[in-house]
Amino acid sequence: xxxxxxGFSFVQxxxxxxxxxxxxxVEDLNRLIFHVLRGGVVVSVALLLFGFVLGGLTGHPLxxxxxxxxxxxxxxxxxxxxxxxxxxVLLLIFTPMVRVFLSLIxxxxxxxxxxxxxxxxxxxxxxxxxxxxx
Amino acid sequence: xxxIEVLLILAIAAFLAGFAGxxxxxxxxxxxxxxxxxxxxxxxxxxIATSLIGVIATSSGxxxxxxxxxxxxxxxxxxxxxxxxxxxxxGAFIGIFVEAIYLYFVFGAAMLYAxxxxxxxxxxxxxxxxxxxxxxxxxxxxxxxxxxxxxxxxAVYRYRVDRVGAGFGASAAAGVASGLLGVGGGFIxxxxxNVIMHVPMKAAVATSNFMIGVTAAASAxxxxxxxxxxxxxxxxxxxxxxxxxxxxxxxxxxxxxxNVRIVFAILLSAIGIAMAARAFFPGVxx
Numbered sequence: 001x002x003x004x005x006x007g008f009s010f011v012q013x014x015x016x017x018x019x020x021x022x023x024x025x026v027e028d029l030n031r032l033i034f035h036v037l038r039g040g041v042v043v044s045v046a047l048l049l050f051g052f053v054l055g056g057l058t059g060h061p062l063x064x065x066x067x068x069x070x071x072x073x074x075x076x077x078x079x080x081x082x083x084x085x086x087x088x089v090l091l092l093i094f095t096p097m098v099r100v101f102l103s104l105i106x107x108x109x110x111x112x113x114x115x116x117x118x119x120x121x122x123x124x125x126x127x128x129x130x131x132x133x134x
Numbered sequence: 135x136x137x138i139e140v141l142l143i144l145a146i147a148a149f150l151a152g153f154a155g156x157x158x159x160x161x162x163x164x165x166x167x168x169x170x171x172x173x174x175x176x177x178x179x180x181x182i183a184t185s186l187i188g189v190i191a192t193s194s195g196x197x198x199x200x201x202x203x204x205x206x207x208x209x210x211x212x213x214x215x216x217x218x219x220x221x222x223x224x225g226a227f228i229g230i231f232v233e234a235i236y237l238y239f240v241f242g243a244a245m246l247y248a249x250x251x252x253x254x255x256x257x258x259x260x261x262x263x264x265x266x267x268x269x270x271x272x273x274x275x276x277x278x279x280x281x282x283x284x285x286x287x288x289a290v291y292r293y294r295v296d297r298v299g300a301g302f303g304a305s306a307a308a309g310v311a312s313g314l315l316g317v318g319g320g321f322i323x324x325x326x327x328n329v330i331m332h333v334p335m336k337a338a339v340a341t342s343n344f345m346i347g348v349t350a351a352a353s354a355x356x357x358x359x360x361x362x363x364x365x366x367x368x369x370x371x372x373x374x375x376x377x378x379x380x381x382x383x384x385x386x387x388x389x390x391x392x393n394v395r396i397v398f399a400i401l402l403s404a405i406g407i408a409m410a411a412r413a414f415f416p417g418v419x420x
Binding site: 052064088120129 | 137187216252260353356358365372376
C-alpha cells in the first residue's frame with residue numbers, strides 16, 4: 001500500500017518536474033526573442049542618434065544615399081556620420097533576421113524538422129535581400 | 135520647407151503614426167506614406183522604402199511585448215511567414231519597376247480596404263470559444279492550435295486553427311501588399327487569421343505584428359540595395375515610431391476604443407480617396 005502510494009507520488013513529481021522543464025524552455029526562447037527584438041531597436045536608435053550628433057558637430061550635410069555593406073566599415077572607421085546612420089538602419093533590418101535564425105536553432109533543438117524546414121525557407125528568403133545589398 | 139524642418143515634421147508624424155498604429159492595431163505605414171507623399175512631397179517610392187523601415191521598428195517594438203505576454207502563436211507565425219516573405223520579395227520587385235502612378239492608385243484602394251476592416255464588429259466570448267471536432271490533418275501535422283491568456287477576461291483560451299491553405303494564400307497576398315506599398319499588411323493578415331483561420335482576435339493581432347517585421351525586412355533589403363532608402367528620413371522615422379509605439383502598446387492592452395475606430399475608418403477612407411485621386415489628376419491633388 002505504502003509502496004503504491006509513494007510510487008504514485010514519485011510519478012506525480014516526475015510529471016511536475018517535466019512540465020516545469022518544458023515551460024522553462026518555452027519561456028527561455030520567448031525571453032531571448034524579446035531581448036533580441038528589443039535590443040536591436042534600442043541599439044539602432046542609439047547609432048542613429050550618434051550619427052546625427054556626429055553630423056551636427058562636424059557640420060556634415062545630411063546624407064541622401066545609403067552606404068553599401070562593402071563600404072560600411074571604411075565609413076565607420078572615418079567617423080563619417082553617413083556610415084553610422086546607414087549602420088543603424090541596416091541593424092534594424094537585420095534584427096528580424098536574427099530572430100528567425102534563433103527560431104531555427106530552437107526548432108532544431110526540439111527536433112521539429114518540419115519547422116526547421118519552414119524556418120529555413122524564411123531565412124533563405126531574407127538572404128536573397130542580403131545578397132542584393134552586398 | 136528646409137531639409138531640417140522636413141526631418142522634424144517627419145519625426146513628429148512618425149511618432150503619431152506609431153502611437154495610433156499600435157493603439158488601433160493598424161501599422162504606421164498606412165498613415166505615414168500618404169503624409170510623406172501628399173504633405174512633405176517625398177517621391178512615393180522613397181516614401182515606401184522609408185515606411186518599410188518604420189514598419190520594422192514598429193513590429194520589433196510591439197512584437198517583443200506580445201511575445202513576452204504569450205499572445206503570439208510562434209508556429210503559426212513561422213508557417214505563414216513562408217508566404218509573406220515570398221510575397222514581399224515579389225511585391226518589392228514590382229514596386230521598384232512599376233510606374234509611380236499605379237502605386238498611388240493601388241495604395242488608395244488598399245486604404246479603403248483597411249478602413250472597411252476597421253469598422254468590423256467586435257469579437258464576442260462565443261467567437262473565442264473552442265470548437266469541437268477533428269482537426270484538419272495539416273493543422274495537426276503543423277501543430278498550429280494553441281492557447282493564449284486574455285488579460286481583459288483573465289482567462290486562458292484554447293483555440294484550433296482552421297483552413298491553413300486559404301490562410302497561407304491570404305498571407306502571401308499580405309506579403310505582396312507589404313513589399314509593394316511599404317505597409318505592414320496587418321489589415322489583410324488579421325482578418326484572414328481571425329475570419330478564415332478562426333484565430334482569436336488578440337492572438338491574431340499579436341501574431342500579425344510579430345510577422346510584420348520579418349516580412350518588411352525581406353523587402354527592405356531590396357529597397358536598400360536599389361538606393362531608395364534615404365538614411366536621414368529612415369532615422370527620423372525609426373526614432374519617431376519607436377517612441378510612439380512604446381507609448382501606444384502600453385495603452386493597447388486595456389483600451390476598447392470602438393468610437394475611435396469608426397472616426398479613424400472615415401479618416402482612412404478620405405485619405406485613400408485623395409491618394410487614388412492623385413493617380414488620375416496628378417496636377418490637381420497636391
